[in-house]
Amino acid sequence: MNENDLSVYVITALLPLTAFMLIFQVNPYHALVMRGILGAIAALVYAVLGAADVALTEALVGTMLAITLYAVAVRSSLVMRLGILKDLSTQGERQFEQLLDDLRIILGKRHMRLEVFPYTDMQSLDQALIEKEVHAVCSQRSQPQSDFEQDYAACENDKLCFHTAVRVQRLYEIMQAELTSPGNILTYVKPSGSKEEHS
Amino acid sequence: MLNVLSYTCIGLGIIFWFWGTSHLLGNRSILFKLHSLSVSDTLGSMSIIIGLLIKIPSEWPLLILAIISLAIWNTVLGYVLAYCSSSGDNYERE
Amino acid sequence: MNLVIMAMILALLIPIYEAWKNDEVWQRMLAFASIATKTAIMALVISVLRDDWMIGIVAVIILSVGNAALMLLAHVIKRINDVSN
Numbered sequence: 449m450n451e452n453d454l455s456v457y458v459i460t461a462l463l464p465l466t467a468f469m470l471i472f473q474v475n476p477y478h479a480l481v482m483r484g485i486l487g488a489i490a491a492l493v494y495a496v497l498g499a500a501d502v503a504l505t506e507a508l509v510g511t512m513l514a515i516t517l518y519a520v521a522v523r524s525s526l527v528m529r530l531g532i533l534k535d536l537s538t539q540g541e542r543q544f545e546q547l548l549d550d551l552r553i554i555l556g557k558r559h560m561r562l563e564v565f566p567y568t569d570m571q572s573l574d575q576a577l578i579e580k581e582v583h584a585v586c587s588q589r590s591q592p593q594s595d596f597e598q599d600y601a602a603c604e605n606d607k608l609c610f611h612t613a614v615r616v617q618r619l620y621e622i623m624q625a626e627l628t629s630p631g632n633i634l635t636y637v638k639p640s641g642s643k644e645e646h647s
Numbered sequence: 648m649l650n651v652l653s654y655t656c657i658g659l660g661i662i663f664w665f666w667g668t669s670h671l672l673g674n675r676s677i678l679f680k681l682h683s684l685s686v687s688d689t690l691g692s693m694s695i696i697i698g699l700l701i702k703i704p705s706e707w708p709l710l711i712l713a714i715i716s717l718a719i720w721n722t723v724l725g726y727v728l729a730y731c732s733s734s735g736d737n738y739e740r741e
Numbered sequence: 742m743n744l745v746i747m748a749m750i751l752a753l754l755i756p757i758y759e760a761w762k763n764d765e766v767w768q769r770m771l772a773f774a775s776i777a778t779k780t781a782i783m784a785l786v787i788s789v790l791r792d793d794w795m796i797g798i799v800a801v802i803i804l805s806v807g808n809a810a811l812m813l814l815a816h817v818i819k820r821i822n823d824v825s826n
Contacts, residue, residue: 462750462754480814488776500796503799503803504803516814671755671756680771695786706789706792709788710785716801717804728770
């Protein structure tokens with residue numbers, strides 16, 4: 449044991465090194481890979497220090513199970529679900545693709561993904577937003593509602609006008625600040641379940 | 648004599664490790680890195696284990712098991728990583 | 742034999758540096774694969790040095806299970822890239 453002392457110290461020093469590398473990661477998926485590296489190093493340190501059972505648990509649970517579960521959890525939570533109409537893409541296809549690309553870039557800065565759910569008619573689209581199946585709906589409104597009449601007047605000349613309703617306040621703030629596509633009107637829909645006012 | 652042989656095997660394995668991982672630092676494509684890394688890691692690790700086997704033959708079942716699992720798993724892992732990463736690349740390119 | 746362990750630690754530092762520096766996720770997965778194999782072999786070498794069967798068995802289990810974890814993670818990350826693009 450004595451002649452191995454120096455190498456044991458150096459191996460132990462790898463553990464805080466990889467731990468600092470892990471906590472300075474910004475991208476969640478990169479952080480998961482770094483967690484795997486940390487788990488491998490930790491298992492080595494535990495084995496070298498003589499705790500074989502802890503090393504085995506770290507390798508099986510800490511590295512394999514935790515990383516897989518976290519990967520699935522991160523993948524299913526960092527997503528924005530957008531509901532659209534099925535026949536919408538036939539009319540203003542190019543402009544709508546442009547809008548989706550802008551949205552993907554904005555969400556990509558925050559390591560989020562965009563999933564698009566097509567619905568058959570306007571009623572099921574609104575119903576999906578109310579029942580919290582989707583986070584936002586994007587549609588091409590035929591008749592303007594009274595609240596946004598001046599907005600519709602502003603984009604009436606190019607005939608392609610999208611109306612995006614968001615029910616998550618943080619997403620609304622992000623999109624309002626950064627989504628600058630022409631011909632898109634953004635509204636915030638308060639969730640029907642919550643009665644209290646959000647200022 | 649046996650001692651020299653075992654140290655030669657272990658030294659050869661470590662040289663393989665350094666050779667394979669030094670390719671990781673360059674700016675080559677990911678498949679090139681994967682190839683050099685998997686070849687050198689598998690061969691280097693097997694060489695190290697054979698060196699240990701010559702040095703201490705009493706632990707032979709453990710070391711044989713390590714060689715077998717290394718040969719099988721690293722080959723399969725190389726295929727899986729290449730499949731996953733290359734299909735992702737194709738998607739980005741289109 | 743101490744020299745062998747130190748050389749292995751040096752070889753282990755290369756993929757760690759690579760994983761810290763590189764920004765692409767697949768390069769990091771490669772570095773992770775390299776580190777997983779190298780740490781298991783190091784544990785095996787140390788177990789043989791100390792003539793300790795317990796650590797040796799754990800090292801062999803880590804060697805086979807760590808690779809399985811890597812394949813699972815690789816498939817999940819591939820699915821993420823497929824859906825997001």
